[in-house]
Amino acid sequence: MKMRQIPRIEVPAGAMTPLKPGGLHVMLIDVPTRLQAGDTVDIVLHFDDDSRQTITAPVKTVMGGMKHGQAKGKQGSGTSSAH
């Protein structure tokens, strides 16, 4: 499963674009501090109309989850990506 960085995620007017593991998702890269389960991370979403929305995401332990940054496949280098 390869991921590639994309510059933006389209959200059609009046519709939704679901984000989920294995599909479109927001990926944190080069996080300056070590995150631990129970922490929260503020993520600022930037929209085309220059508005912004901050969401607070909980840090969770994912059992057998996505293998980001493993040797095989390409590693993403941005904040949003698609499979």
Ligand SMILES: [Cu+2]
């Ligand atoms: Cu990812």
